Every structure is written in C-alpha cells, then in structure tokens.
Amino acid sequence: MLTNHTKKVIEKRVNQEPKKKILPSSGLTQNTRKPHNSLYIKEDVKKEYIEKASTFGASPPSIFIGQRGYPQINAGPLLLPERRGRTVASYDSSTHWLEKSIQEIIEMRSSLIHSKITINAKRPMGNILIEKTQEIALSSDPVEIEVLFEKPPTLKLQFDDILTPLGPSGKIKRLNITENPIVPRKVDAVVSDTDMPATEAINELYRAKISEDHITRLLSTGLLGRRRRLVPTRWSITATDDTIARELIKEIQDYQEVTEIEVYSGELLANHFEIILLPKPYAFELVEIWISESIWNQYKKKKSEDHNIKEDSPKSEKPWIGSDREDHRNRKKYSPLGGGYYAARLPVLEHLQAKQRRATAIAIREVRPDYWAPLGVWVVREAARNALKNPPKTFETLNQALRHIHTKIITPHKHWQPQLQLLKEQNQRRITDYTEIGSPFIGKC
Structure with missing residues (x-):
C-alpha cells in the first residue's frame, strides 16, 4: 500500500502540472488543487456520463474484487459506458499499454466504471449478481452489459502499488448481460x-x-x-x-546452467531493469532502488530491517533500497518487497524455461522520477520482460559485468551493490536438500 508520504509526493507532483487537465477519453477533469486520487467531471458531460443511474456499455472484460473489510468486500465488473466492440479490451489489458504514456493509461482507466455490490467473500455462491460477474470473468472478449445503479456513480480515481488505477464506482441495483460471453x-x-x-x-x-x-x-x-x-x-x-513461478522453478532444475555471464538491460515507464544471469544453480534476487526524486522513495522504516537501508528523514537525498532473495527451495513467507518481487521473478523464470537453462538471476530495478504515478505491478512484470527481450551483453568475469551495470544505473553503486547478498554466499545447497512447499497465497484450495 502507498504510504501517506508517497501520496503527498504524488499530490505535489500533480500540483506542479497545469491547474486543470482534461482527460479526453472519459470527459473527466482533473482538479490538481485536490489530491491526485480525486477527479471531477466536466459540466457539459456530467449528466451524460455519470448522472445516469442506468448505463449501457461493455466490460473489457474486467472484474475488481476489493480487500477492504475482508471478508465483507466490494465486488463487481468494470464497464466502459456507451462503447462496444473488441477495442474495449485495451482498457484492461497490460499488453495494450506498452507503448502508452502514464497519462494515457490513467485516462483509459478513469473511463471505466466499477459496478459493485458488498458481499461476504467466503460465501458468495447463490448471489445472482456474483453469478453474472462470474459469467463476465469467463469471457476472453469484451461483453456487453447494462447496469442499473442504486444512485449515480461516485467519481474518484484511486491509485495502488499493485493494482491498476480505478475510476468511478457505484452500487449495483441490477446487472444484465446482453450478449453471450466467449469462453475458451x-x-x-x-x-x-x-x-x-x-x-x-x-x-x-x-x-x-x-x-x-x-x-x-x-x-x-x-x-x-x-x-x-x-x-x-x-x-x-x-x-x-x-x-506459475513455482511450477517453472521445478521445470528448470533439470536444465543445464547458462554457459556464460549474461546481462540484460531494458525499461518501461521509467522502471529500469538490469538482470544478471550467472552459471550457477537456480536462485533469484531482486534489488529495488527508489531514487530520491521518485514517488516510490519511501523513507518510513520497514518491518523487516534485514532488507532495507534506513533513512532518518524524508529530506534525505539518499535512495531507498530494498532487497529480497530465494534459492532452490520454495518461499515460505511473503516477500517484504511486496507484489513487485513476484512480478519481477516470473519473467526471469519464463526466460530460463524458454532457453531450457537454469541460472542464478539477480535483477536490479531502479524506479526513476518520470514514473510519477503508480500503475500496478504489471509495470514491473513488463519492464523485466522488455529487458529480457533485448540481446544480452556477455562477460568473462562478474566484476566486468558489474562495471557495465554501474554505467546503466543512475544511483551510485556504493548504495545498492552491498545489497547483492547472492554474490556473497559461498556455500551452495545440494539439490537433494531441497523440499517442496506449497504457495502461501493459495492455501488448501
């Protein structure tokens, strides 16, 4: 979750923009004197867009299940009003956003209305609105729907470090699906x-x-x-x-190690990645660098002091740096780096599986000032994929590889290189020492 300090930084950044900015795809106006998570409607489209209690449109398809108050949560589909057709899919598909700017993505997300009901997450079955939401979730293509709200939706744009931005929302009174979902x-x-x-x-x-x-x-x-x-x-x-990653880890154990030291570089939306593959048994480490000008630079101390550089003041010019790692054994605990750790790990494992190789992988993510609003962990996942799509640089020694990375990372290496714990480890466990542990997120499903 974003800290209060981070939210204030976002607000400050927005206040530096022109006082009003029109979001053309939705007819919304952003009042930059308010916090960044608030949007306001242009008067000439207010009645047409939001003051209607009944809205027809298409779901990309997209569903949002909240977590606040769990197990009593809000749940329901997102829809794009007055639109239909396959192009609606781009409003909730990260693969369609790779060439878009942060502002363009926010504009698209602010166009979607989150229709919702409040329900017990542990006992959802038998609720007709949830059953219709599930029908929408089954579809691979946009689904035309009609929603009757209890009252006109509330306009508010919300940001999160894991989720994509959420726009207007309203309580569902009635939900109709007006075409058959396409289910693979x-x-x-x-x-x-x-x-x-x-x-x-x-x-x-x-x-x-x-x-x-x-x-x-x-x-x-x-x-x-x-x-x-x-x-x-x-x-x-x-x-x-x-x-998915846990299954890929099992698969790559039987592969040969990479034959040389490889370094991959790339970025997306000011999330820069340097990824090192070493000819050693599988292990993964992520080092995150949130430079001082970035909204992601959080100076509050974390619970796990082993993974962080502590900053005493939000005025410090030092970057915030955190790291986490794993070896062949499956993780038992949730990473202190949050969802970004798992989003960065998956592309690395996909890359190794495609090459039919195993390696010790070290990923260095540097979040730069141009990433001025959080868009969700899909940015981390796709930024890592972008890096791994580029041809690698190969090196004979690790020192050569690190010297190359020093030229790619803005933050001086004296801050982040000491965090590379995998390079310090001398003893490697044998494969027979490893045990399999189920995902802590799934439980006994």
Whole structure:
C-alpha cells in the first residue's frame, strides 16, 4: 500500500502540472488543487456520463474484487459506458499499454466504471449478481452489459502499488448481460472441474496460453479450486505470479546452467531493469532502488530491517533500497518487497524455461522520477520482460559485468551493490536438500 508520504509526493507532483487537465477519453477533469486520487467531471458531460443511474456499455472484460473489510468486500465488473466492440479490451489489458504514456493509461482507466455490490467473500455462491460477474470473468472478449445503479456513480480515481488505477464506482441495483460471453474451451473445462486444486488449475490454464489477466479474473471470482470463494484482486495477481513461478522453478532444475555471464538491460515507464544471469544453480534476487526524486522513495522504516537501508528523514537525498532473495527451495513467507518481487521473478523464470537453462538471476530495478504515478505491478512484470527481450551483453568475469551495470544505473553503486547478498554466499545447497512447499497465497484450495 502507498504510504501517506508517497501520496503527498504524488499530490505535489500533480500540483506542479497545469491547474486543470482534461482527460479526453472519459470527459473527466482533473482538479490538481485536490489530491491526485480525486477527479471531477466536466459540466457539459456530467449528466451524460455519470448522472445516469442506468448505463449501457461493455466490460473489457474486467472484474475488481476489493480487500477492504475482508471478508465483507466490494465486488463487481468494470464497464466502459456507451462503447462496444473488441477495442474495449485495451482498457484492461497490460499488453495494450506498452507503448502508452502514464497519462494515457490513467485516462483509459478513469473511463471505466466499477459496478459493485458488498458481499461476504467466503460465501458468495447463490448471489445472482456474483453469478453474472462470474459469467463476465469467463469471457476472453469484451461483453456487453447494462447496469442499473442504486444512485449515480461516485467519481474518484484511486491509485495502488499493485493494482491498476480505478475510476468511478457505484452500487449495483441490477446487472444484465446482453450478449453471450466467449469462453475458451480450456477455461470451460478447468472451471467445470471442481475437484482440481487451484494451483493445478492455474498452471493448466497457463500452459494452454490463457492470459495471466484472464487467470487472475477466474481466481478472483471464485471459479478455480476446490474451496471456491472470492479472492481480492491484489491477492490473486500475486498468487497467479507465484503459482506459475513455482511450477517453472521445478521445470528448470533439470536444465543445464547458462554457459556464460549474461546481462540484460531494458525499461518501461521509467522502471529500469538490469538482470544478471550467472552459471550457477537456480536462485533469484531482486534489488529495488527508489531514487530520491521518485514517488516510490519511501523513507518510513520497514518491518523487516534485514532488507532495507534506513533513512532518518524524508529530506534525505539518499535512495531507498530494498532487497529480497530465494534459492532452490520454495518461499515460505511473503516477500517484504511486496507484489513487485513476484512480478519481477516470473519473467526471469519464463526466460530460463524458454532457453531450457537454469541460472542464478539477480535483477536490479531502479524506479526513476518520470514514473510519477503508480500503475500496478504489471509495470514491473513488463519492464523485466522488455529487458529480457533485448540481446544480452556477455562477460568473462562478474566484476566486468558489474562495471557495465554501474554505467546503466543512475544511483551510485556504493548504495545498492552491498545489497547483492547472492554474490556473497559461498556455500551452495545440494539439490537433494531441497523440499517442496506449497504457495502461501493459495492455501488448501
């Protein structure tokens, strides 16, 4: 979650922009004298867009399951008013945002209305509105729907470090699906199998090339596993990343190690990655650098002091740096770096699996000032993928590789290089010492 200090930094950044900025795709006006999570409607479109209690449009498809007050949470589909067709899919698909700016992505997300009901996440079955939400979640293509709200939706734009921005929201009185959802055969088969554990279901869908966004929707809406319940979206995103990664870790254990030291570089939306692959048994480490001018520079002390450089004052010019790591053994605890750790790890494992190689991987993520508003962990995942798509630089020694990285990272290496704990470890465990531990996010599904 964003700290109060981070929210103030976002607000300050917005106040430095022109006093009013029109978000053209939604007809919304951003009043920059207010905090960055508040938006206001242009008067000439207010009645047409938001003051209607009934709205027709299409869901990308997109579902949001909240976590506040769990197990009593808000849940329901997102829809784009007065629009239909396949282009609506781009409003909730990270693969469509790779060439867009932060402002453009915020404009798209602010166009979607979150229709919601309040329900017990542990006992959702039998509620007709949840059943219709699940129908939407099953679809691979946009679904036309009509929503009658209890009262006109409230306009508010919310940011989060894991989730994509959320726009207006309103309580559902009635929800109608006006066309048949398009459900892939594999999705239908897996969802119909109520004896299949959630971890197995996620991996089977992933192997069938079902998108991660689609898998997350299915998990969130209680359509996977033996014990079916609603799962908050932010939890299901990380659970999906983690479950797929655990299966990939098992697969790469039998591969040969990479033959040389490789360094991959790339970035997305001012999230810069340097990824080192070393010819050693599998291990993964992520070092995050939030430079002082970035909104992500959080100076509050973290609970896990082992993974952080402490800053005494928010006026400090030093970066905030955190790190976490793992070896062959599956993780038992949630990473102190949050969902970004799992989002960065997955592309590395996908890359190794595609090469049929194993390696010790060290990922260095530097968040730069131009990343002025949080858009969700998809940015971390896609930034790492961007880096791994580029041709690697190869080196004979680790020192040569590190000297190269020094020229790519803005932050002086004296701040972040001491965090590279995997380079300090001398003893490697044998593969026979490893034990398998289930994902802490799935539980007994």
